[in-house]
Amino acid sequence: MKSSSTVQTHFLSAQDVALIVNKIGPAAALRGMADYIRQDFLRWQDFDKCARVASHSAGGVIELMPIADAQTYAFKYVNGHPRNTHIGLSTVMAFGVLADVATGVPRLLSELTLTTALRTAAMSAVAARALARPGSRRMALIGNGAQSEFQALAFHHLLGIEEIRLFDTDRAATAKLMRNLRHTALRLIACESITQAVLGADIVTTVTADKTNATILTPDLIAPGMHINGVGGDCPGKTELHPDVLRGASVFVEYEPQTRIEGDLQQLPADFAVTELWQVLGGKAAGRSTESQVTVFDSVGFALEDYSALRFMRDAASELGVGQALSLIPELGNPKDLFSLIGPVVEELALAA
Amino acid sequence: MKSSSTVQTHFLSAQDVALIVNKIGPAAALRGMADYIRQDFLRWQDFDKCARVASHSAGGVIELMPIADAQTYAFKYVNGHPRNTHIGLSTVMAFGVLADVATGVPRLLSELTLTTALRTAAMSAVAARALARPGSRRMALIGNGAQSEFQALAFHHLLGIEEIRLFDTDRAATAKLMRNLRHTALRLIACESITQAVLGADIVTTVTADKTNATILTPDLIAPGMHINGVGGDCPGKTELHPDVLRGASVFVEYEPQTRIEGDLQQLPADFAVTELWQVLGGKAAGRSTESQVTVFDSVGFALEDYSALRFMRDAASELGVGQALSLIPELGNPKDLFSLIGPVVEELALAA
Numbered sequence: 001m002k003s004s005s006t007v008q009t010h011f012l013s014a015q016d017v018a019l020i021v022n023k024i025g026p027a028a029a030l031r032g033m034a035d036y037i038r039q040d041f042l043r044w045q046d047f048d049k050c051a052r053v054a055s056h057s058a059g060g061v062i063e064l065m066p067i068a069d070a071q072t073y074a075f076k077y078v079n080g081h082p083r084n085t086h087i088g089l090s091t092v093m094a095f096g097v098l099a100d101v102a103t104g105v106p107r108l109l110s111e112l113t114l115t116t117a118l119r120t121a122a123m124s125a126v127a128a129r130a131l132a133r134p135g136s137r138r139m140a141l142i143g144n145g146a147q148s149e150f151q152a153l154a155f156h157h158l159l160g161i162e163e164i165r166l167f168d169t170d171r172a173a174t175a176k177l178m179r180n181l182r183h184t185a186l187r188l189i190a191c192e193s194i195t196q197a198v199l200g201a202d203i204v205t206t207v208t209a210d211k212t213n214a215t216i217l218t219p220d221l222i223a224p225g226m227h228i229n230g231v232g233g234d235c236p237g238k239t240e241l242h243p244d245v246l247r248g249a250s251v252f253v254e255y256e257p258q259t260r261i262e263g264d265l266q267q268l269p270a271d272f273a274v275t276e277l278w279q280v281l282g283g284k285a286a287g288r289s290t291e292s293q294v295t296v297f298d299s300v301g302f303a304l305e306d307y308s309a310l311r312f313m314r315d316a317a318s319e320l321g322v323g324q325a326l327s328l329i330p331e332l333g334n335p336k337d338l339f340s341l342i343g344p345v346v347e348e349l350a351l352a353a
Numbered sequence: 354m355k356s357s358s359t360v361q362t363h364f365l366s367a368q369d370v371a372l373i374v375n376k377i378g379p380a381a382a383l384r385g386m387a388d389y390i391r392q393d394f395l396r397w398q399d400f401d402k403c404a405r406v407a408s409h410s411a412g413g414v415i416e417l418m419p420i421a422d423a424q425t426y427a428f429k430y431v432n433g434h435p436r437n438t439h440i441g442l443s444t445v446m447a448f449g450v451l452a453d454v455a456t457g458v459p460r461l462l463s464e465l466t467l468t469t470a471l472r473t474a475a476m477s478a479v480a481a482r483a484l485a486r487p488g489s490r491r492m493a494l495i496g497n498g499a500q501s502e503f504q505a506l507a508f509h510h511l512l513g514i515e516e517i518r519l520f521d522t523d524r525a526a527t528a529k530l531m532r533n534l535r536h537t538a539l540r541l542i543a544c545e546s547i548t549q550a551v552l553g554a555d556i557v558t559t560v561t562a563d564k565t566n567a568t569i570l571t572p573d574l575i576a577p578g579m580h581i582n583g584v585g586g587d588c589p590g591k592t593e594l595h596p597d598v599l600r601g602a603s604v605f606v607e608y609e610p611q612t613r614i615e616g617d618l619q620q621l622p623a624d625f626a627v628t629e630l631w632q633v634l635g636g637k638a639a640g641r642s643t644e645s646q647v648t649v650f651d652s653v654g655f656a657l658e659d660y661s662a663l664r665f666m667r668d669a670a671s672e673l674g675v676g677q678a679l680s681l682i683p684e685l686g687n688p689k690d691l692f693s694l695i696g697p698v699v700e701e702l703a704l705a706a
Contacts (some may be wrong), residue, residue: 005444014683018694028696055421057454062426064417068408073415077428077450078557079457089359089456090688095681097430101410103442104432113683114694116457149692173689180692198510328448330466336526339502339533341371341467342379 005338011326012317014109021114027157030150032316033122034158036308041126044278047148048302051258054235059083061235073099074307076112083208090146091209092116098310098331106328108314112306117147119309120301121154123174123254124229127142127297128159128203130280130287131226131252136202142216142240143232144168144177151205151231152177159203163187192224193295195221205252206240207231213267216240220249224292233264234300241296243267249294252277252287254302257270263298274298364679365463373669380510383503385669387511389661390486394479397631399423400657404611407588412436414588418654420656426452427660429465431589435562444562445469445498449662459681461667465659470500473654474507476607481512481556483633483640484605485580490515495547495569495593496561496585497530504558504584505530509539512556516540520550534622534641547582548574548623549559560584566620569593572601577645586617586634587653594649596620602647604660605630605640607655616651627651 006086006106021029040047052065060081061200067074078094085091094112098103125246128136139161141148155161164186168174171190178188191197198204198221206216209232222245233239241264251274253259260270277297279285288295317323365373374382405418413434420427431447438444447465452458481489492514494501498521508514517539521527524543531541544550551557551574559569562585570581573590575598586592594617604627606612613623630650632638641648670676683694 007446011679013680015680018683021695048408050406053402053403053419054416055419055454057421057423058456059455062419062452062454062457064406064419064428066406066408066415066417068410068415070410073408075417075430077452079452080459081455084456085583085688087456088688089458090682090685090691093360093457093459093682095459097605099415099430099432101408101415102412102434104415104434104435105438105442106430106446106448111683112680114691117691145689146691151698170689176687176690177692180690180696222495226487312494325659326364327366327368328464329443329446330371330464332439332443334529335438335441336498336523337529337533338443338467338470339530341367341535342374343502 005330007105007329008325009106009328010108010317010323012313012323014111014114016113016317016322017111017313020117020308020313020320020322021291021319026153029118030122030125030157033309033312034126036068036312037119037123037126037305038281040304040308041278041281049255051261052303060134063307065303067307068101068107071101073101074303074310076303076306078112078116092146094203096306096310098314108310109326109328110310110313112309115309115313118149119305120231121150123305124205124231124297124299125154125158127252127277127299128155128227128229130295131295132159132203133225133288133291136227138165138201139203139205140165140197140201142167142197142204142206144173144268145207145209149180150179151207152186155203156184161203162165163189165189165191165197165201167191167194179212201226203227203229205229205231213237213239215242217245218242219244222248224294226294228296228301230264233286235262236266239251239264239267246296249296251296251298252280253298255302258302259298261298262300265298360458360682360684361678362459362681363670363676365666365676367467368665369670370464370467370673373666373673373675374471375671377669379506382471383475383507383510386472386662386665387479388491389665390472390479391634391656393657393661394634396633402608404614405656418656418659420660421454424454426454427656427663429656430660431465431469431691437611445499449659449663461663462679462681463663463666464536465662468662468666472658473500474503476658477504477558477584477650478507478511480605480630480652481508481580481582481660484648484650485512485556486578486641486644489661491518491554492556492558493518493550493554495520495550495557495559497526498560498562500560501530502533502578504560505534505539509537514556516542518542518554518656520544520547521619523642524551528545554579556580556582558582558584561593566590567594568574570598571595572597576602577647579647581649582652583617584652586648588615589619589648592617592620599649604649604651605633607653608653611655612651612653615653618651669696
């Protein structure tokens with residue numbers, strides 16, 4: 001019989017994760033998370049993968065994203081409600097769990113709203129290191145909402161991006177980004193249009209929130225050698241790239257069956273060729289092969305990245321002593337005696353009757 | 354802009370739910386939960402339903418069970434690891450969430466280990482009230498593990514069962530059940546065999562835990578008019594009833610697509626006729642039609658029951674003032690400014706550099 005502590009779940013609140021990132025520093029957190037993601041993508045075959053389970057409604061979507069290897073099971077709960085910001089709520093909110101495959105005990109429950117922004121940016125940087133031209137220094141960042149600063153910092157610290165050209169239909173969002181990153185070494189330039197932002201960019205990151213089939217990028221905006229980091233087109237009916245942008249590029253995806261449904265790829269026929277990123281990272285497929293090639297990372301966010309992010313936060317929390325125990329699962333002296341939790345009252349009621 | 358309290362999640366720990374059940378009393382908790390389940394089954398068409406998402410491993414299974422109507426989304430995390438009891442852990446552990454469909458905010462996070470045992474027993478009683486012979490007084494209860502007392506109490510309080518004949522391959526489990534229910538009005542009889550337990554029973558409840566294709570009940574044990582409440586056959590490769598028991602009975606299920614995969618029904622061809630219980634409860638299909646008919650409720654546990662159980666616990670906790678606020682989602686003054694959670698440190702690092 002194990003000790004009574006064996007079913008305790010460690011809990012990391014939104015404040016706990018902010019504390020961890022503040023203690024480590026955002027650059028180190030992004031680097032660490034990128035390392036964890038890369039490690040896990042290199043053992044892609046170890047994972048039991050499936051497309052996420054989505055519940056769509058008029059205002060948005062709620063999704064569950066499970067994944068497991070032989071030791072650890074992970075899942076994320078995440079929503080996407082673009083109109084939430086009008087009522088003071090985040091578009092994307094998330095939390096997740098790590099559990100032991102051998103017993104089913106949930107070991108970690110963590111906020112994943114802040115963590116998802118970090119992991120998405122770290123994933124984008126991992127992909128861009130394999131796909132963008134070496135020496136890329138200038139990025140356009142279209143969409144300056146909740147995730148944009150994380151993308152900016154990831155490309156600054158992990159790829160050496162020095163200048164970011166910003167555009168958002170909401171000028172206040174751009175101003176907020178510039179304020180938040182004003183003390184970094186990044187050169188930040190607010191642009192009047194997508195065209196102006198994209199001009200001369202080595203990398204274009206699109207991270208807009210509208211749940212529509214938008215065409216943020218059209219073929220006339222694309223220059224030879226560009227890498228496009230398409231983050232915002234991530235569920236059915238929500239795209240950012242004109243289909244001809246994809247047709248004129250080499251397209252890389254996280255998990256093909258999911259991206260065909262959710263990515264910008266949803267606009268193209270099922271036989272349009274794409275490459276899964278793990279194959280590039282593992283040297284099994286080519287990434288960028290020429291200077292002039294246009295590459296697209298059609299990012300939708302895959303459960304494996306959350307597995308990596310949860311692992312990273314668990315290890316960081318353990319090292320820093322952050323978080324608290326949560327009684328999610330009852331402690332039982334005899335596991336067949338669940339009734340012992342409420343047993344005494346039956347006696348009292350029966351005796352009183 | 355809503356107040357900062359709008360993203361708080363209410364948390365009910367294992368102790369909180371035990372407290373709620375103790376305050377209400379198990380009989381009232383089972384009755385209340387049965388009422389909620391019945392209400393929700395009567396509006397079956399309002400729900401967006403899917404089979405659960407299972408991750409199987411050598412030792413067990415971890416599942417996610419989502420469901421939603423237009424207002425409320427619910428999901429349950431639940432495991433099934435029959436060998437857990439050998440190391441002092443429960444076979445089944447669970448927790449779940451209620452969220453707002455309109456915004457995605459998770460409103461309730463609750464333990465569901467104790468709650469699942471209550472809801473499974475309440476569901477069995479709801480089915481038996483529609484399917485068992487009126488006037489049933491004697492039940493056989495095969496499998497005396499963690500869920501057995503809840504089944505016993507549900508059938509005692511909701512159906513008027515007065516005598517329960519017990520069998521388990523583990524005699525200590527039977528002794529534990531008899532100890533736990535010794536102060537109730539139930540007549541409890543420990544039997545030496547399944548045959549002895551089943552003899553003369555109006556209702557037979559099977560709730561065994563082994564993940565095997567077992568044959569707890571064979572056709573020779575079945576008497577005319579019996580109602581069989583088959584609870585333990587609930588995932589691929591885990592059955593309790595000989596297929597001829599099903600062939601000789603009218604079989605009722607929760608959600609047909611799921612039961613065909615997970616229930617005892619997995620042993621029969623896809624065209625074997627079954628009736629979904631919501632149709633019986635809503636008067637759209639016949640339940641029991643003769644005294645001599647054998648009825649089977651091939652229970653596997655459906656997400657809607659957890660939706661009902663979470664609703665019940667949420668309302669009871671609210672009425673009794675039980676539980677606490679959990680910071681699962683970050684509070685943001687400006688929802689587009691997620692970065693504000695970690696912003697200050699970037700400044701410090703940059704200024705210090």
